Amino acid sequence: MEVRRGSGLGLSMLLVVLVCALLVMVPEVSATRFTVGSNMGWTTNVNYTIWAKDKHFYNGDWLFFVYDRNQMNVLEVNKTDYESCNADHPLHNWTRGAGRDVVPLNVTRHYYFISGKGFCYGGMKLAVRVENPPPPPTASPLNEKSSSPSFNLRGNYVLPAVFAVGAVWDAFVRFW
Ligand SMILES: *[C@@H]1O[C@H](CO)[C@@H](O)[C@H](O)[C@H]1NC(C)=O
Ligand SMILES: *[C@@H]1O[C@H](CO)[C@@H](O)[C@H](O)[C@H]1NC(C)=O
Ligand SMILES: *[C@@H]1O[C@H](CO)[C@@H](O)[C@H](O)[C@H]1NC(C)=O
Ligand SMILES: *[C@@H]1O[C@H](CO)[C@@H](O)[C@H](O)[C@H]1NC(C)=O
Numbered sequence: 001m002e003v004r005r006g007s008g009l010g011l012s013m014l015l016v017v018l019v020c021a022l023l024v025m026v027p028e029v030s031a032t033r034f035t036v037g038s039n040m041g042w043t044t045n046v047n048y049t050i051w052a053k054d055k056h057f058y059n060g061d062w063l064f065f066v067y068d069r070n071q072m073n074v075l076e077v078n079k080t081d082y083e084s085c086n087a088d089h090p091l092h093n094w095t096r097g098a099g100r101d102v103v104p105l106n107v108t109r110h111y112y113f114i115s116g117k118g119f120c121y122g123g124m125k126l127a128v129r130v131e132n133p134p135p136p137p138t139a140s141p142l143n144e145k146s147s148s149p150s151f152n153l154r155g156n157y158v159l160p161a162v163f164a165v166g167a168v169w170d171a172f173v174r175f176w
Helices: 001-025 046-055 079-084 153-175
Strands: 034-035 063-066 074-077 100-105 110-114 124-132
Touching: 046 079, 046 153, 074 153, 079 110, 079 124, 100 110
Parallel strands: 034 063
Antiparallel strands: 063 100, 074 110, 110 124
16 A cells, blocks of 8 residues: 555656646747847848758748848848849838847748848848648757747647646556
């Protein structure tokens, strides 16, 4: 009896630890905020095609443009205007004035960004393809560890997962 009580307590402790571990994992399965150009930021002399090449952008992620507010800007354009660097009719002007603009990637499609004021011709242009997030619990490959906790569809899987683990553990303890 004493031994069984002891092992039961041990299992409950283990369950608590497991639940805590799952809760700690929440930021890892939620959205990523990509700083465009990483530590170079949004500027000249960066090839953003190469920067984006090895990254996966998922619905719910963000792009964070950091740049010289006195010179550059952030304009979302269509594919034609991305290719020709035409800043005359942007789909969206994300420029807020502080040189630090956050763009939510909340639709599964291609996004095209350029800087106006002539900088696009020098290579200040970024194209990203936004995909649906992979199904959990297969953790999404986070490329830049600048992710911050957020709520999106991916987060909705975590609580059921906690309950599922709890239920399995409960059954395990009962049949032990
Ligand atoms: C982009 O917008 C321009 C101007 O509105 C238009 O002429 C062009 O066909 C558009 N391209 C695409 C791919 O939608
Ligand atoms: C974009 O918006 C900013 C801030 O409102 C404004 O200063 C700037 O002129 C706009 N740029 C374009 C190209 O529309
Ligand atoms: C995506 O975000 C933009 C900017 O916050 C917002 O205007 C738009 O309604 C959002 N679209 C969806 C599908 O959530
Ligand atoms: C960026 O690199 C890609 C792949 O190497 C190349 O095709 C493209 O021309 C480069 N872009 C610029 C603006 O140099």
